[in-house]
């Protein structure tokens with residue numbers, strides 16, 4: 001039977017980041033395999049992501065994870081190059097603009113204070129200041145806006161994943177084209193022993209990391225653990241607007257209704273949580289066009305009147321690995337099964353957290369503790385205690 005020290009289940013951006021950080025660390029000299037059933041990744045959350053990064057969160061740990069991603073992305077080529085080659089990771093820096101009516105103002109200001117303390121480059125804008133920068137925006141019903149002036153915008157999730165994966169492979173990580181169908185546990189020792197694959201093969205391992213995205217709760221079920229993570233559909237609509245928006249470039253703007261919109265040059269892109277936001281079948285990728293007609297477009301046309309005349313040119317749907325407890329990541333191991341690692345529940349912010357989470361997991365595995373950024377607050381313990389660690393700035 002083949003044996004790997006670390007087996008990573010799922011090889012998209014999280015699995016590849018964990019593989020990258022483990023294989024880069026010279027204190028860890030052991031073999032690693034990544035098991036991935038779909039090397040095209042067409043239906044992974046990673047490939048279907050809107051791939052944006054922001055420093056505007058309510059929890060310091062989330063702000064710091066994104067700040068580390070900014071640092072990592074700015075030196076991406078040096079970090080992942082193989083023989084001088086690496087995928088391009090261009091950054092379209094537009095900022096995020098969170099808008100608030102009277103109801104949301106207190107929350108926005110509280111978040112802003114946390115962000116400033118962490119060193120994020122954010123400013124609060126009054127409705128007239130919003131209007132001055134973005135004259136095409138309707139602001140009469142607003143009380144306040146929070147704008148990221150640096151380090152926020154859009155990149156390319158597929159390139160990030162490819163860069164991490166190619167470098168990990170170069171470092172000796174094996175990618176196995178297969179699917180995990182069950183996991184054998186030694187109950188007396190409280191340890192995962194082996195993983196069974198779709199091909200019929202069984203592989204023994206010293207530990208596993210669950211990076212199966214929206215399907216991760218079924219991996220946890222295989223070892224008898226409950227994970228409050230479910231696939232929830234999120235659609236993105238790309239549209240063309242003939243009228244020029246005169247003023248500062250439209251940032252990734254989050255309307256108080258929850259609808260978000262950003263530039264997607266030469267077009268625009270918008271999305272929102274669906275009206276009926278509940279678990280979907282992991283193979284359901286159908287775009288609900290009524291969401292556009294009934295929930296998204298009316299909000300866009302209200303906020304930016306030029307968007308009354310627009311044409312949808314394309315759309316797609318992907319899945320959030322939605323953490324029903326608190327919409328935050330679940331990272332690390334648990335007492336019951338000390339060699340089973342969670343890397344799950346990223347909801348709508350896993351792309352930007354992948355560099356910091358992969359680094360954190362590698363530290364936990366190699367040194368038994370976090371060394372750079374403490375991710376303890378994102379541990380599985382809170383799931384057992386049923387104590388949410390709420391992120392208030394979610395999209």
Ligand SMILES: Cc1cc2nc3c(=O)[nH]c(=O)nc-3n(C[C@H](O)[C@H](O)[C@H](O)COP(=O)(O)OP(=O)(O)OC[C@H]3O[C@@H](n4cnc5c(N)ncnc54)[C@H](O)[C@@H]3O)c2cc1C
Nearest residue numbers: 010012014045046049050051052180213318349350351352
């Ligand atoms: C529409 C949309 C917009 C988004 N926008 C943003 C954004 O702007 N910014 C941001 O930070 N995040 C965003 N996200 C979230 C982000 O894309 C995800 O959090 C991130 O990609 C999660 O990566 P992952 O590797 O955990 O999961 P995935 O990319 O889903 O990868 C999981 C992998 O596990 C594999 N797998 C599943 N079952 C098994 C099994 N049994 N055995 C082996 N492998 C298995 C799958 O094939 C898949 O490749 C968005 C997501 C969506 C859907």
